[in-house]
Amino acid sequence: MPPSGPLRSGPAKMCQSCHVGPVSTYRTATRAGPVGQREGAVGLTTHAPQAAQAVTLPTTLDEAVAVLTATPAAVPVAGGTDLMTSVNSGQLRPAALVGLGRISEIRGWQYQDGHALLGAGLTHARMGRPDFAALIPALAAAARAAGPPQIRNAGTLGGNIASAAPTGDALPVLAALEATLIIAGPSGARREMPVSYLLAGMEMLRAGELIGHVRVPLLHAPQVFLKATGRTGPGRALASVALVLDPARRGVRCAVGAIAPMPLRPLEAEEWVARLIDWDNGRAIVPEALSAFGEYVAAACIPDAAPAEDGSAQQLPPAVLHLRRTVAALARRALGRALS
Numbered sequence: 042m043p044p045s046g047p048l049r050s051g052p053a054k055m056c057q058s059c060h061v062g063p064v065s066t067y068r069t070a071t072r073a074g075p076v077g078q079r080e081g082a083v084g085l086t087t088h089a090p091q092a093a094q095a096v097t098l099p100t101t102l103d104e105a106v107a108v109l110t111a112t113p114a115a116v117p118v119a120g121g122t123d124l125m126t127s128v129n130s131g132q133l134r135p136a137a138l139v140g141l142g143r144i145s146e147i148r149g150w151q152y153q154d155g156h157a158l159l160g161a162g163l164t165h166a167r168m169g170r171p172d173f174a175a176l177i178p179a180l181a182a183a184a185r186a187a188g189p190p191q192i193r194n195a196g197t198l199g200g201n202i203a204s205a206a207p208t209g210d211a212l213p214v215l216a217a218l219e220a221t222l223i224i225a226g227p228s229g230a231r232r233e234m235p236v237s238y239l240l241a242g243m244e245m246l247r248a249g250e251l252i253g254h255v256r257v258p259l260l261h262a263p264q265v266f267l268k269a270t271g272r273t274g275p276g277r278a279l280a281s282v283a284l285v286l287d288p289a290r291r292g293v294r295c296a297v298g299a300i301a302p303m304p305l306r307p308l309e310a311e312e313w314v315a316r317l318i319d320w321d322n323g324r325a326i327v328p329e330a331l332s333a334f335g336e337y338v339a340a341a342c343i344p345d346a347a348p349a350e351d352g353s354a355q356q357l358p359p360a361v362l363h364l365r366r367t368v369a370a371l372a373r374r375a376l377g378r379a380l381s
């Protein structure tokens with residue numbers, strides 16, 4: 042059985058100790074209203090939704106940043122699958138919209154120093170295609186699982202990150218890959234930050250900034266994304282697991298999605314199982330290790346209940362125990378598939 046003990050935390054590696062409540066990707070979003078909301082976009086509770094005052098359709102990233110900087114009340118919109126839900130329900134009344142759909146530089150990807158530089162405007166449908174799946178299989182699998190076809194056709198990678206919903210399917214994959222964001226700012230400025238910083242609220246997007254690209258290492262090894270929805274057909278994740286092998290570093294990286302405000306990295310379980318893999322012999326592993334890994338991941342992400350005041354052991358509620366079993370099964374299967 043795997044050793045027990047608390048999860049180790051690190052700035053770029055998310056773990057249980059990083060539970061910090063709802064994540065906002067903009068500094069202004071913490072004041073009120075939905076995640077990703079910018080200054081001037083009014084959160085409503087009593088008024089009917091109104092049409093936006095103005096829509097701008099820039100064709101370059103810098104142009105979009107310039108409009109957002111000049112119009113602090115404006116809100117960027119990519120596919121609109123998250124944003125327009127908030128508008129239609131009356132939660133958000135943006136004073137102006139900046140459409141990102143015509144910015145061709147963020148709709149594709151390119152290679153750069155052993156990495157893929159993914160445009161924030163890549164749609165789930167595009168990422169689900171075979172050529173992309175050959176590049177980053179886990180992200181392609183997550184994209185194929187993200188909602189019904191009309192959502193996948195419109196919804197984008199950048200929108201998924203900026204919304205930072207716990208059920209965002211791309212997020213555990215990006216966490217496991219230790220991806221970084223290239224943020225476009227005023228006057229052509231670019232800065233880079235780990236995606237985990239944004240999801241954990243350690244750093245925010247500043248006024249006028251946009252997610253331009255996502256830098257993902259190309260590992261050339263099996264990757265798996267698995268999602269449990271509790272229903273047949275497309276649905277939001279109850280739990281998800283992304284697992285990637287990094288043969289060059291003899292590493293296994295795993296992230297669990299949907300069970301916490303941000304993806305969780307069970308770092309000790311990763312290190313434990315990586316030592317059990319015979320990396321020089323077809324990545325062989327004893328079958329018992331797969332189950333033990335599943336249990337280790339699940340227990341790390343959903344710990345036992347604290348003892349009662351009199352010291353007696355407390356049971357987790359049945360629904361939480363079920364979730365824990367689901368995470369264990371997903372992690373076991375993900376590792377088994379990656380190593381098969």
Ligand SMILES: Cc1cc2nc3c(=O)[nH]c(=O)nc-3n(C[C@H](O)[C@H](O)[C@H](O)COP(=O)(O)OP(=O)(O)OC[C@H]3O[C@@H](n4cnc5c(N)ncnc54)[C@H](O)[C@@H]3O)c2cc1C
Binds near residue numbers: 121122202204278
């Ligand atoms: C019916 C339905 C089912 C869904 N199912 C799933 C699912 O199974 N899995 C899943 O992961 N998601 C699901 N979603 C959520 C949604 O489709 C995704 O999160 C999608 O990726 C959002 O992208 P978008 O381009 O539509 O974002 P938008 O709605 O355009 O924007 C969302 C937020 O991100 C901001 N934003 C967008 N682009 C940028 C950028 N480049 N830089 C900075 N900020 C930006 C916007 O201002 C806004 O605050 C579902 C949504 C619906 C309506």
